[in-house]
Structures are given as C-alpha cells and as structure tokens.
Amino acid sequence: MKSDSFRSMSTDDLWALHEQVAAELTQRIVTEKATLEDRLRKLQAPGQAAKSDRSRRPYPKVLPKYRNPKNPGETWSGRGKQPRWLAKRLGAGSKLDDFLISRPGRKRR
Structure with missing residues (x-):
C-alpha cells in the first residue's frame, strides 16, 4: 500500500488495519520464539545442565605469604590488590621480602 491510500482511509479503517497487523506480528513472534x-x-547435549545450574569449582585455600609485623593478624596471600598496610610500608621504603612469612622447609629468597 502506498501512503496516499492510508490518507484516504477513515480512522476506523486504519484502526482495524492496525489491529490486524498487530495480531499477525504477535502470531509470527510466538511462532519464531517456539x-x-x-x-x-x-x-x-542430553543430561547437560544449563550454565546457571552449574556451580563454580572449589578453589584451594591460599595460604598467606606476607604478614604485617606491627599487627600479625593482618596477612596477604600475594594475590589481588595489595592491602593498605603493605602499600603504606612499601611507599616508606620497605621491601616486599621484608614481610615474607617464613615456613619450615622453604628457603627465603
């Protein structure tokens, strides 16, 4: 249809056409979705669960590698962002090796 034919149609005819188009689009969308x-x-794959059903694999516990000498309860494993206490001490001139936790059977570099 040309736009001139729309102009010549009455409001009731245009509304009826609109309802027909909306119904046809709804039907096609439902069919396509199915x-x-x-x-x-x-x-x-059969027996394969959807991604949302799967849980993450368990990660092993990471032992702390560095300890704050002023507060031994503050430790850091060496992963992720450096803790504030360590960044502050490194900025003051200390070396990362100064905070290593010594473990038996492990040589300190």
Missing part, C-alpha cells in the same frame, strides 16, 4: 526454543533444546 522455533528458536526448540533449536536451543536440540543444541543442548
């Missing part, structure tokens, strides 16, 4: 969900089910 087709896509069916394809998705076929792609998933």
